[in-house]
Amino acid sequence: MNLTFNDEERMVIELARDFAENELAPIAESIDQEKRVPIEALRKMQELGLLGLMIPEEYGGAGVRTSCYAQVIEELARVCAAVAIVLSVHNSVGAYPILRFGSEEQKQKYMPKLAGDWIGAFCLSEAASGSDASALELKAKRDGDDYVLDGSKLWVTNGSIANLYLVMAKTADVPDKPHRGISAFLVEKDTPGLIVGKLEDKMGLRGSDTAEIQFDGCRVPASALVSEEGVGFKIAMQALDNGRIGVGSQAVGIARGALEEAIKYAKERVAFGRPIAEHQAVQFKLADMETEISAARNLVRRAAWLKDSDQPHGKEAAMAKLYASEMAHRVVHQAVQIHGGAGYIKEYPVERYYRDQRITEIYEGTSEMQRIVIGRAVIAE
């Protein structure tokens, strides 16, 4: 496994780190408090080529390897997890499925836009189907040269800012194998019948929007179908394998940011006549945090490397996401603990890291679903 970055990749990672420190750090707190998507920062990321990161150069993107992309997400999440997830969703479950399964016509039409000023979103979850994605009910009915979509999607990241939605819908009832009745469609924002509904008021990641998207007689041409009818579930699952590398990186970034804050605080805060960093119980916490972050990062990089080498990586992406998100839970917990009462106060960033981390154990498949994926894979092996 090659874990080194070439010069160009190092430049991209450095650009992301500088951007996070100079542009995101000053607004991370306020966008959380105001529950505001920082559109101006996203536009700058587009200009810098940081948004369409994994889109191949032939379509106008940066075309970096997944391992570089993962490191960029870590750099952003270290400072602002909300912006990191915009980038992760846009690339891994927004653009990637089109690259992997789309027709050449769809790629020519959408990739340059997604490498430019368009943002992508992924619509799988519904009120009655989250983990059990094959139970989704949004319908797409063939009508002449079109499909007509009716139903509602929940919790769509980038839902209110996206220009293009990848929508999983039921095109057939297949009673024993419902996943075979699911198809994927590309729906543009301005399509009549696509309505951005309620925006969720969340515990964390408040600088990222999470919206209900309704489809009310939403008519799209047959050319909006990705691949063929019945392939939508496969497209969604492969997109999520990719997305889990992004969420794993996001968790590593959150944990790293929390650890850095904890180290800073431990050096400044004096108790019993010396900085708390000199108390061995605090040092041991810092040691465990650093060790676990490194272990999680290596799992993420291994999954990314397998993907870049065109090897199966579903189990490894699930392991990376599972371990990194639960690791981040432990790390932010200890970061708050090291801050004492200050850790519970909004003035200190660890309070935000603590809230932001929690979703990494839930979206793009809960920890329980990751264990199911990993468990099935090891039994099959």
Ligand SMILES: Cc1cc2nc3c(=O)[nH]c(=O)nc-3n(C[C@H](O)[C@H](O)[C@H](O)COP(=O)(O)OP(=O)(O)OC[C@H]3O[C@@H](n4cnc5c(N)ncnc54)[C@H](O)[C@@H]3O)c2cc1C
């Ligand atoms: C902030 C945010 C952003 C999101 N972004 C998106 C997005 O962009 N696109 C999208 O499509 N969705 C998105 N989601 C939805 C997210 O992916 C789902 O919430 C998640 O998959 C879990 O589904 P659920 O909430 O319906 O929980 P449920 O599936 O109802 O699960 C509830 C609990 O039961 C457990 N459980 C369920 N089945 C099993 C089983 N077989 N064995 C053991 N335990 C089980 C789960 O692990 C969980 O603990 C987002 C959610 C949030 C909160």
